[in-house]
Amino acid sequence: MEGAGGGQGSGSASPEPQEALAPAIEFHEDEEIIEVLELNDAEPDPDDLASDMEDVDFADEPEAGEMADEEWETEDEGVEEGAEPHDDSELTFSKHTGSVFCVGLDPKDGVLAVTGGEDDKAYIWRISDGETLFECTGHKDSVTSVMFSHDSSMVATGDMSGLIKAWKVEGGEEIWSFEVGDLEWLEWHPCAPVLLAGTADGNTWMWKIPSGECKTFQGSNCPVTCGQFLPDGKKAVVGYEDGSVRIWDLKQGSALHVVKGSDGHSGPLTCVASNADGSLVLTGSVDCDTKMVNTITGKVVGVFRTESNVSKASKREEGEAETNSVESLGFCKVLPLAAVGYLDGTLAIYDISTQTLRHRCQHESGIVRLLWEDSSPVVYTCSLDGSVRLWDSRSGKMISEHCGHTSEILDFALNKEATTVVTASGDHKAKVFCVQQPDR
Numbered sequence: 001m002e003g004a005g006g007g008q009g010s011g012s013a014s015p016e017p018q019e020a021l022a023p024a025i026e027f028h029e030d031e032e033i034i035e036v037l038e039l040n041d042a043e044p045d046p047d048d049l050a051s052d053m054e055d056v057d058f059a060d061e062p063e064a065g066e067m068a069d070e071e072w073e074t075e076d077e078g079v080e081e082g083a084e085p086h087d088d089s090e091l092t093f094s095k096h097t098g099s100v101f102c103v104g105l106d107p108k109d110g111v112l113a114v115t116g117g118e119d120d121k122a123y124i125w126r127i128s129d130g131e132t133l134f135e136c137t138g139h140k141d142s143v144t145s146v147m148f149s150h151d152s153s154m155v156a157t158g159d160m161s162g163l164i165k166a167w168k169v170e171g172g173e174e175i176w177s178f179e180v181g182d183l184e185w186l187e188w189h190p191c192a193p194v195l196l197a198g199t200a201d202g203n204t205w206m207w208k209i210p211s212g213e214c215k216t217f218q219g220s221n222c223p224v225t226c227g228q229f230l231p232d233g234k235k236a237v238v239g240y241e242d243g244s245v246r247i248w249d250l251k252q253g254s255a256l257h258v259v260k261g262s263d264g265h266s267g268p269l270t271c272v273a274s275n276a277d278g279s280l281v282l283t284g285s286v287d288c289d290t291k292m293v294n295t296i297t298g299k300v301v302g303v304f305r306t307e308s309n310v311s312k313a314s315k316r317e318e319g320e321a322e323t324n325s326v327e328s329l330g331f332c333k334v335l336p337l338a339a340v341g342y343l344d345g346t347l348a349i350y351d352i353s354t355q356t357l358r359h360r361c362q363h364e365s366g367i368v369r370l371l372w373e374d375s376s377p378v379v380y381t382c383s384l385d386g387s388v389r390l391w392d393s394r395s396g397k398m399i400s401e402h403c404g405h406t407s408e409i410l411d412f413a414l415n416k417e418a419t420t421v422v423t424a425s426g427d428h429k430a431k432v433f434c435v436q437q438p439d440r
Helices: 022-028 046-054 307-317
Strands: 091-093 100-105 112-117 122-126 132-136 143-148 154-159 163-168 173-179 183-188 194-199 203-208 214-218 224-229 235-240 245-249 254-259 269-274 280-285 290-294 300-304 326-331 337-342 346-351 356-362 367-372 378-383 388-392 397-402 409-414 420-425 430-434
Touching: 100 420, 112 132, 112 143, 112 154, 112 420, 112 430, 122 154, 132 163, 143 183, 154 183, 163 194, 183 224, 194 224, 203 224, 224 269, 235 269, 235 280, 245 280, 245 290, 254 290, 269 326, 280 326, 280 337, 290 337, 326 367, 337 367, 346 367, 346 378, 367 409, 378 409
Parallel strands: 100 143, 100 409
Antiparallel strands: 091 430, 100 112, 112 122, 122 132, 143 154, 154 163, 163 173, 183 194, 194 203, 203 214, 224 235, 235 245, 245 254, 269 280, 280 290, 290 300, 326 337, 337 346, 346 356, 367 378, 378 388, 388 397, 409 420, 420 430
């Protein structure tokens, strides 16, 4: 799942992919794959990238199906009544009838949320009052990936079985759908109507939406466990279950760099993250290592690990019960720092220039995901104890803690102004927290 650490529901067997994907396979035969993005030396312009797609003579695709004409479900009662903890949230969204696995915020205005859950449903709703704009119907398994496009005009939803749908936010119309193998992750391009996804059969997929023009990148013959576009929109970094990392040229369809063997990880990749200009990426794994890779040379230029995490990784290799892994990571936007969140509850702040541990911030439960603010050295974490915490990376001190869920938080999103956090939890709820503080 994006960003690492999303929950897993009980997935049903996926349909046979070969027969379902025949049109896409035929599209690739005997001709060079249509160029999706133009490469040039200048920084990409969003309008230029989008217009490049419009100039392509795309193949026709059948019309997307109508939204299922079924009743919208609401939850009459919450989770089991009991001793409710203090609730710091401003609003609770409770239409899901199972664990809420994933959440996204619209990047343009930050007023809409999308959540997906174990109930095979996704909802688009307003964070101000919880009003549902529409329900994303027709999924066959737990919805584990949801995301708004860069301009907030579309939403993508993906379920574990590999059914991916795109929706027009205005009007709630389904405009595209496609079925792949079991879905691992899904992401929109940073400035064009293009989707990227990784599947358990080893393929990375890319589509132009809504026309459906398709391109695939075949890596190792193992699940594609994580990935993302690099900021220039021309390349992507992808991690695999065998511990390897590939940096793909999206125009040529070839791997610019492959990091594997002693340079790669000794366990499956769990998460990847890029710095602001895309020159460096961090990769995290169940082997507890975080590696920093130069995307220009493909060389590993740093390895981050802590003594406690190394000892726990050793215990796992020796067959002992105690395990640990890197669950989430990211670069600070304003200082040369990197944050790594571990399953044992450690938030490690590393100095990139010296490649040393600067702070260790301990949580009582495992960290699921972390996010940095855009304009300050504040990092946010959500954890299995159901809380969101803000940390000052300069001092290693906790700034604030926000509680309210009765179960683990499985995902969270932060608006660009860093005033609002929206969480997804195993307690069947999504919550909106106000995190704005006058002194920051």
